[in-house]
Each structure stands twice: as structure tokens, then as C-alpha cells.
Amino acid sequence: MNTLLRIDSSLRIKDSYSRRMGDYFVKQWILKHPDGSVIERDTAKKMTPHLTQQTFDAFLNENLYSEDLLLSDKLIDELYKSSEILITCPMYNYGIPSSLKAYFDLVIRTKKTFTYDNGIKGLLSGKKAHLISVMGGIHSLPGGMNPLETHLTSILNHLGITDISYFPLESTASPERISEKTELVETAIFKYLN
Template identity: 45%
Template sequence: MKTLLRIDSSIRLTDSFSREVGNHFVSRWQEKHPTGKIITRDLQVNPIPHLTQQTVQAFFGGQPTGDELELSDVLINEITVSDELLITCPMYNFQIPSTLKAYFDHVVRVNKTFQHKRGEYVGLLKNKKCSILATMGGKKEDINRETGFESYLRNILGFIGITDTEIYCIDGTANPEHATERMVEIKNKIINSI
């Protein structure tokens, strides 16, 4: 039985292009994996708190004084038991949503998702495929090169061992007609990729 972890990060709970294409992805995925399990993590509905000094000290072997590791343990377990990831990710102020960054801060953890071995960093999550549905108001070619938006996503996932990552970009959403066309294109691409 396959498991899909779906992570949403748009602040919009309605009218969100990334969530709409995400729903389409999940429907297709369920058709292909009728007995599959889906874990959902909605970072807008249940935001992840910023890291604290105590949490990071506990990450690096310090004695926890309370439940500092609990949330990170839960999030890492969700990603570890999943075969596939779906991340829906708008661009906000040239970067990923801060809620998604806070999520990564809890998941990128020494000796759990990466190791430092003989001077090299090794990602510990293996054999996971990740699909990212990125949305942005502007045109991808005008924005992405300077911001490193896509390369950040590939780098952070690669750092923890997830290197099989496909990014689908629904750009130009500021123009509703263009957005509708892009969504149709991306929905068709997704059908072939799942």
C-alpha cells in the first residue's frame, strides 16, 4: 500500500490555484492507488511554530526539558512513512511561504533526516518521489531566475535525500485567463506523471 504525504501552504483556503491543482493530483493519485493512504498537512490551518533555542539544542543532543522534540518527531515520521510527497507552494515575496520554511526547519534534523559523515552531508530519506505544484502571480521566466525559488526547493529536499523532485509551475495567476490555461496544461501533465 502506497502512502502520499500532501503538504499545503497557500494562505487561501478558497480560490487557491495550488490547492485546486493539488486536489486534482490527489484524485488522480487515488484512482491509481485505490488502497493508498493519504496524510495531509495543511500549514495554513495548523501552522508550524518557529524553532526555538531549546528545540535546536534538543536536535543536537541536548536534554529536552519538555516536549521540544514532539512536533519534529511527528513530522519526520509522516515523511518517513510516505512513498510520495505532494507540496503545493505559492510564491510569496519571491520565496516559499514562511509556514513551509518553518515546516522544513523542523524536518531537516541531524541524524534523523541528514548526517554529517567524514566531512560530507548525507541525506537519509531514500526512494521518495516529490511533486511540487508552485504558483506565482508573475511570469516564471521573469521571476524565478533571480529569486532561486525552485532551486531552494530542490536544494532543501535534496539535502534530506529527496532528489526525485518534479516542479510544476502555474505562473501568471495574476491574469485569471492565463491562470486557467496554465492549470489545464499542468493538470494534463500530472495525469501522465502519476
């Protein structure tokens, strides 16, 4: 059975372009996979705690305990249960939201999601990822990725995920063309999933 893990990170619960595009993606994905399931993980609604020394030490020593270690295990379990991962990500101060960074700090764990055996090897290969990135301005180079896509691609590759689709929405700070731009992204999502 197909399982989609949706990870949202916008601090805006209402009027969020990334959440709106994520909703559209999930709707189309469910039409394509009527027997599939969706796991929802929202790093902003339920804030993901930042990595601490205590939790990091517990990553490396099974005899140590941290409450966040249990959360880390749960987040990693969600990744393993999913066949596809949807990440919706707005740009804040030229980077990904801190809650999304905190999420990845908790799931990037040696012997859990990657190994160092004969070089770094991600353990989540065979999964697909979909990135919806949203920026107020234009940050992509012609024919290239934007900073959010570059950052998240590096993280996903580290985890072994290389099959990645991209759906950028730029210039959301220019309201006069936002309807046109969101329609273009929705069209790209529709064509991808149909």
C-alpha cells in the first residue's frame, strides 16, 4: 500500500501558500492512490524540539535516555512507513524554517537513517520525495534550484532519497500575479500525478 508522509513547516496556519499547495498535492495524490494513506507531520503546529546535548548523547549511547529520543524514534518510524514524502517549505530569512531544521536534526541518525560503512550511505533509498518551496521573491537561477531545494536535496540525498520532484512557487510578495503563479504550480502537480 502507498503511504504519503506530509511534512508541513509554515508558521502560518491560515493564508499559507505552502500549506495550500500541499493540500492540492495531497488531494491529487489521494485520487491517484485511493487505497493509500497519508501521515501528517506538522513541525509548526506541534513544535519540533531543537536538538540538545542530552538527546545527541542518547543517539550515540543506548544506555542514556531522553524524551526527545522517543520522538526521534517515532519520526524515523514514520519515514520508514512511507513510500513517498511531501515537504512543504516556505523561505524564512533565506533558509528553511527552524522547526523543519529541528525535524531533520532528530531524524538524521547514524545506524537509523544512514551509516558510515565504506562511506556515507542513506538507509531510506527507494522512496520518492516531493518538495513544495515557497518564496516571496525570485531566488532560482535559470535552470537551477532555489536555496530551499538545494538544502533539502542535500539532506534527502544523505538519507538515501534521490528520486525528488520539485514544485517551486516564487514571488508570493507580488500579489498581482499570485493567482497565475499558484495555478502554474497546481498544473505542474496535476501533470506529475496524472
